[in-house]
Amino acid sequence: MAVRIYALAKELKLDSKELVDICTRAGIPGKGSALASLTEGEVTKVKQYLNGGNDKSPKASSSTKAPPAMERPKAPGSANERMKVIVTPRATSPLEAVKAARLAEETDPESEFVEETAVEQESQDQPTAEVEETASEPTETTAQEQPTEETPTAEAKSQESSTSGAAEQKQPESSPEDTKSEPGSGPLAGMLRREDYIGPGGAAAGKPPVVGRTNKPKPKREGGSQNRARPAIKLAPIPAPTEANKPKPKKKEEAKALKPDMKLPAEVLGGKAGSKPLAAHLRKAERSLEAERARKTGGTFIDGGGTDDDSKNKGKGKGPKGKGESDGRTMLGGREQRQLNRRRSNRKGDEDDSSNRGSRRTIRRTNRKSGTSSAAPRKGRVTVQLPCTVRDLSEAAGIPAMQIQRVLMQEGVMARINDSMDEDLTEFVAAELGLEVNFAQAVTLEDELLASIRDAEDPEDQLQPRPPVITFLGHVDHGKTSLLDRLIGINVVSGESGGITQHIRAYQIEKDGAGISFVDTPGHEAFTEMRARGANVTDIAVLVVAADDGVMPQTEEAISHAKAADVPIVVALNKIDIPGIDPMKAMADLSANGLQPSEWGGDIEVVKTSAITGEGMDDLLETLLTVADLNEYRANPNRNALGTSLESQQESGHGVVAKVIVQNGTLRVGDVVVCGDAYGRVRAMFDTLNPELAIEEAGPSTPVNLLGFNTAPAAGEHFYVLDDIAKARELAESREDQARRDSLGSTGPVHVTLENLFDRLGHSEEVQTLNLILRADVRGSIEAIQKELTKLDHPEVKLKSLLSTVGGVTEGDVQLAAASDAVILAFNVVPDEKARSLADKLGVQIRRYDVIYKITDDLKLALEGMLKPEEHEVELGRALVQQVFKISRIGTVAGCRVLTGTVERNARARVIRDSTVIGDYSLDTLRREKDDAKEVREGFECGIKLTGFNDVKEGDLFEVYKVEEIGRTFDN
Numbered sequence: 001m002a003v004r005i006y007a008l009a010k011e012l013k014l015d016s017k018e019l020v021d022i023c024t025r026a027g028i029p030g031k032g033s034a035l036a037s038l039t040e041g042e043v044t045k046v047k048q049y050l051n052g053g054n055d056k057s058p059k060a061s062s063s064t065k066a067p068p069a070m071e072r073p074k075a076p077g078s079a080n081e082r083m084k085v086i087v088t089p090r091a092t093s094p095l096e097a098v099k100a101a102r103l104a105e106e107t108d109p110e111s112e113f114v115e116e117t118a119v120e121q122e123s124q125d126q127p128t129a130e131v132e133e134t135a136s137e138p139t140e141t142t143a144q145e146q147p148t149e150e151t152p153t154a155e156a157k158s159q160e161s162s163t164s165g166a167a168e169q170k171q172p173e174s175s176p177e178d179t180k181s182e183p184g185s186g187p188l189a190g191m192l193r194r195e196d197y198i199g200p201g202g203a204a205a206g207k208p209p210v211v212g213r214t215n216k217p218k219p220k221r222e223g224g225s226q227n228r229a230r231p232a233i234k235l236a237p238i239p240a241p242t243e244a245n246k247p248k249p250k251k252k253e254e255a256k257a258l259k260p261d262m263k264l265p266a267e268v269l270g271g272k273a274g275s276k277p278l279a280a281h282l283r284k285a286e287r288s289l290e291a292e293r294a295r296k297t298g299g300t301f302i303d304g305g306g307t308d309d310d311s312k313n314k315g316k317g318k319g320p321k322g323k324g325e326s327d328g329r330t331m332l333g334g335r336e337q338r339q340l341n342r343r344r345s346n347r348k349g350d351e352d353d354s355s356n357r358g359s360r361r362t363i364r365r366t367n368r369k370s371g372t373s374s375a376a377p378r379k380g381r382v383t384v385q386l387p388c389t390v391r392d393l394s395e396a397a398g399i400p401a402m403q404i405q406r407v408l409m410q411e412g413v414m415a416r417i418n419d420s421m422d423e424d425l426t427e428f429v430a431a432e433l434g435l436e437v438n439f440a441q442a443v444t445l446e447d448e449l450l451a452s453i454r455d456a457e458d459p460e461d462q463l464q465p466r467p468p469v470i471t472f473l474g475h476v477d478h479g480k481t482s483l484l485d486r487l488i489g490i491n492v493v494s495g496e497s498g499g500i501t502q503h504i505r506a507y508q509i510e511k512d513g514a515g516i517s518f519v520d521t522p523g524h525e526a527f528t529e530m531r532a533r534g535a536n537v538t539d540i541a542v543l544v545v546a547a548d549d550g551v552m553p554q555t556e557e558a559i560s561h562a563k564a565a566d567v568p569i570v571v572a573l574n575k576i577d578i579p580g581i582d583p584m585k586a587m588a589d590l591s592a593n594g595l596q597p598s599e600w601g602g603d604i605e606v607v608k609t610s611a612i613t614g615e616g617m618d619d620l621l622e623t624l625l626t627v628a629d630l631n632e633y634r635a636n637p638n639r640n641a642l643g644t645s646l647e648s649q650q651e652s653g654h655g656v657v658a659k660v661i662v663q664n665g666t667l668r669v670g671d672v673v674v675c676g677d678a679y680g681r682v683r684a685m686f687d688t689l690n691p692e693l694a695i696e697e698a699g700p701s702t703p704v705n706l707l708g709f710n711t712a713p714a715a716g717e718h719f720y721v722l723d724d725i726a727k728a729r730e731l732a733e734s735r736e737d738q739a740r741r742d743s744l745g746s747t748g749p750v751h752v753t754l755e756n757l758f759d760r761l762g763h764s765e766e767v768q769t770l771n772l773i774l775r776a777d778v779r780g781s782i783e784a785i786q787k788e789l790t791k792l793d794h795p796e797v798k799l800k801s802l803l804s805t806v807g808g809v810t811e812g813d814v815q816l817a818a819a820s821d822a823v824i825l826a827f828n829v830v831p832d833e834k835a836r837s838l839a840d841k842l843g844v845q846i847r848r849y850d851v852i853y854k855i856t857d858d859l860k861l862a863l864e865g866m867l868k869p870e871e872h873e874v875e876l877g878r879a880l881v882q883q884v885f886k887i888s889r890i891g892t893v894a895g896c897r898v899l900t901g902t903v904e905r906n907a908r909a910r911v912i913r914d915s916t917v918i919g920d921y922s923l924d925t926l927r928r929e930k931d932d933a934k935e936v937r938e939g940f941e942c943g944i945k946l947t948g949f950n951d952v953k954e955g956d957l958f959e960v961y962k963v964e965e966i967g968r969t970f971d972n
C-alpha cells in the first residue's frame with residue numbers, strides 16, 4: 001500500500017525533507033515533496049538504503065537530531081562527540097541542533113561529513129584546546145572562570161586568552177557527566193526551574209556573578225540550552241573577587257563552566273561605575289522575566305513576548321532591585337536594557353523555531369496587548385475539525401500560525417490564516433510540527449436537528465404493517481408500464497410520448513383490503529440514481545422480462561441494480577400471450593444470470609403475465625403480497641413523517657408540486673417539512689392516481705402530490721417533518737450554502753477506489769466487502785477473471801461482483817458503481833465518453849486492464865490492506881520517577897531518569913509501583929528541559945506526563961512501550 005513520505009518519515013523518526021532527499025539518493029526519483037507517496041517496494045528500498053550504513057545517509061545525519069548537549073555526556077572527550085558539537089556550533093538546544101544540521105545539509109548535503117572529517121583531523125593534529133574552544137562556544141558560563149586540573153583544554157584557552165591580550169580567566173569546563181548531573185543544570189532542571197521562579201529570589205539568586213567571554217552570561221540552569229552563541233569578541237575583565245562572586249570550592253561532579261559568546265558594547269562589558277557585573281544583571285533580568293511569565297501563564301512552558309518588567313525598565317536609569325539581590329547596585333541603563341530586550345526577542349524567536357522577523361512581530365503584537373503571550377500552551381496532541389484552517393490548528397495546538405504557514409510555504413503552499421487545509425495536509429503539517437492530530441466530526445445543524453429523527457427507534461408496540469413499495473425494472477419495451485397500468489386499471493402507456501416512460505409514477509392500490517404501492521421509473525438509471533442518494537424506497541423489485549425477447553443487456557443491468565439494492569426480486573415473464581414464444585429460453589437466461597426460478601428449484605418467483613390479456617395479474621399481485629408478508633414491512637404511523645421526494649415540478653396555479661412517498665410516520669396538511677434545500681408548510685396533498693382528490697393525511701408507504709415547498713426539491717432527497725418553520729428554513733439555507741461551496745470547491749463525491757479502500761472501509765471486525773463491476777471484451781475473459789478472483793477468497797475480506805458482462809463501460813455501470821460504492825474493472829474495453837465524464841463527476845473509479853494477473857495482483861494488494869493488522873508490543877525503555885511536580889492547569893509531571901532504552905513521545909507506559917503494574921497510559925507529553933522531545937535516551941532526565949494519570953509517585957517505574965502494527969498478507 002502506498003505510504004506518504006511524511007508518514008514514513010514519522011515512522012522512521014526522520015525529517016520529511018531529509019527523507020525526500022534520501023529517496024533521491026536511494027534511486028527513487030520524482031519524490032519532490034513530503035506529500036508524495038511511496039509504494040511498498042520503494043519503502044523497502046528506502047529502508048534498505050538507510051540500513052546500508054552510508055556515512056552520508058540521513059541515518060547518520062539523523063543523529064544530529066540528538067541534541068549535542070545531550071550527546072556530549074555520553075562520551076566525554078571523544079572525537080565523535082566533539083564533532084557533533086562542532087558541526088552544530090551555534091545550536092544549544094535539540095531543536096537548534098536539528099535546524100543547524102538541516103541548514104548545513106541544505107547548503108551542502110555532504111558538508112557535515114566534510115566538516116566532521118576536517119575536525120577530526122584537526123582534533124588529531126592540533127592541541128585539544130582549540131577544538132574545545134569551538135565546541136564550547138554554544139555553552140554558557142555558570143560560575144566564575146577558574147583554572148582547572150581536569151581539563152587541559154582550559155589551560156590552552158588561558159594561553160590563548162593571554163595572547164589575545166584580553167583580561168580573561170578561563171573557567172573550568174566540567175566533564176559532560178558533571179554538567180548533566182549538576183543540580184539545576186540537568187535536563188530536568190529546565191522543568192523544575194519554573195518552580196524556582198515561583199519561589200522568592202529563586203534558587204540561583206545567591207550565585208556569584210560571572211563574567212566570561214560573553215556579554216550574556218546567563219547561567220545554564222536558567223535555560224542555557226535556549227541561548228544562542230554569538231561571535232566571539234573581546235574578553236571581559238574579571239571583576240575583583242568579592243564575597244559574592246568568589247568561586248565556590250569545586251566539587252568533583254560540578255558542571256563545567258560554559259561560555260556564551262555574544263557581542264555587547266564595550267561599556268556594558270566593562271561595567272559602568274557603580275553598576276554590578278553584567279552576569280548578575282542578566283540573571284536577575286532573566287529570572288524576573290521568567291517568574292513574571294510563569295505567574296501570568298499559570299506556570300506553563302511557553303515563552304511570552306516582552307514583559308512588564310521590560311517595559312517598566314525601559315528608559316529608566318535604574319532597575320528595581322531583585323528580591324534576591326541586596327547589593328544596592330543598579331540595573332542597566334535604558335539603552336542597554338533596550339539592547340538586551342532586542343537581543344532577547346531575537347533569541348526567543350530562534351527558540352520558537354520562528355524567523356526572527358516573525359517572532360519579533362509576534363512579540364510586538366503581544367506587547368501591545370498585555371505584555372505576555374496569550375497563546376495556549378503548546379500541546380502534543382490536538383483535535384481539529386475538517387476542514388481545518390491555519391488558525392484552527394494554531395489555536396488547537398497553541399503554536400503561532402506563522403509556524404504553520406512556514407511549513408506550508410516549504411511545501412509550496414501559500415496559505416493565509418483563514419485558509420483551510422484538507423485532512424492530508426493538516427496531518428502533514430501536524431507531523432512536521434511534531435503534533436499528533438485527531439479529526440473530530442463537525443456537528444452540523446443537520447446533525448443537531450435530524451440525528452434524533454433518523455436515529456429514533458420506533459417502540460415495538462407502535463409498529464404496524466405497511467404496504468410494500470414495489471418498483472418495476474427491466475429492458476425497454478418489455479412492458480413495465482403496461483403491466484402497472486393493467487394492475488391499477490388505468491392506461492398511462494398510451495399517453496407517454498413514444499410509449500417510453502418519461503416520469504416516475506407512484507400509485508397505491510388495494511388488493512383484498514391490503515395496500516400495495518407501485519413506483520414506475522423511466523429505466524433503472526432513475527432507480528439507481530435514487531439509490532445513489534441513499535433513497536432506497538423500494539421493498540420489492542419486479543423484473544419485467546418479455547418472454548419473446550428473454551434477458552437483454554438492460555435486463556442484466558436491472559438484475560445487478562436490484563441485487564445491489566439487496567431487495568427481493570420477483571420476475572414477471574411478460575408478453576406470454578404472444579404466440580410461439582418459448583418461456584423456457586427466458587427462464588434459462590434468468591438462471592444463467594443467477595436468478596434460478598422456483599419451479600426449477602431456485603428461490604425466484606417467476607410469474608407468467610400478459611399486460612394485454614391480463615393473464616397472471618392476480619397471480620402477480622398475490623405473489624407480491626406473499627413476499628411482503630414474508631418480509632413483514634412495518635412502520636410507525638404515530639410519529640412525524642419522513643420519506644423521499646420522487647419527483648417535483650413547478651405547476652402554474654399550484655406552485656411547486658412534489659411527488660413524495662412517506663416511508664415512516666404520517667404526513668399531515670400543516671406540517672413543516674424540509675427536503676434538501678427546500679422547506680415549507682404542507683398546504684395541500686393530493687392523491688397520485690386522482691390529482692383532484694385532496695388528502696388530509698398520508699400514512700407509511702403512501703405516495704402523494706404535495707404542495708407547499710418554497711422550491712422544487714431534487715428527486716431522491718429525504719424529507720423530514722420538523723416542529724419549527726424557522727429551523728426548517730435555517731437548515732434548508734445551510735444546505736444550499738453547503739451545496740454552493742461544494743460545487744465551487746470540490747471535485748465531486750469520491751467513491752471507493754483500490755487506493756482509498758482502506759480509508760473507506762477500514763479495519764473492522766465485520767467481513768469487509770469490495771463491490772466490483774466487471775466489463776470485458778468476451779465472455780471467455782469474464783470467466784477467466786472470475787476464476788482468478790475466487791482465489792482471493794479470505795474469511796475477513798471478500799469480493800462481490802455486482803455485474804459481469806460483455807461490452808464497454810456504460811453510464812449505467814457508473815450509476816450502479818456510484819450507488820453501490822463499487823470499482824469498475826474494464827478488461828480490454830473502454831468506457832464510452834458519457835460514462836467517462838459521469839465517472840469523473842461522481843468520483844467512480846474505472847480501472848482498465850489488459851492482463852488478467854494484473855487485476856488479481858491489484859485486488860490482492862487492496863484486499864490485503866483491508867486485513868486487520870497484527871499488533872505487537874515493542875519494549876522501548878524504562879524510566880524511574882525521581883521527582884513529582886504538580887502543575888496547575890497541566891497536572892502531574894513526573895521528573896524521570898531513563899534507566900534503560902529510549903522513551904518515545906508517542907508511546908505508552910505501564911506504571912509499576914512496588915513490583916505491581918498499577919496502570920497503562922499513553923504519554924501525553926515528553927520534555928527535555930522546556931522543550932518537547934520526540935525521544936529521550938538512556939541516562940538522560942526528562943519530564944513525562946501521562947494521559948489521565950496524575951497519581952504518580954516518586955519511585956514509580958514507567959515501562960515504556962509502543963504497539964506496532966504489522967500489515968498482513970493473504971499468505972500469513
Ligand SMILES: Nc1nc2c(ncn2[C@@H]2O[C@H](COP(=O)(O)OP(=O)(O)OP(=O)(O)O)[C@@H](O)[C@H]2O)c(=O)[nH]1
Nearest residue numbers: 476477478479480481482499500501575610611612
Ligand atoms: N403482446 C403484448 N404486448 C405487450 C405486453 N406488454 C406490453 N406490450 C407492448 O409492449 C410495448 C411496450 O410496452 P411498455 O409498457 O411501454 O414497455 P416499458 O417497458 O414500460 O417501456 P419503457 O417505458 O420505454 O421502459 C407496448 O406497445 C405494449 O403494448 C404484453 O403482455 N403482450
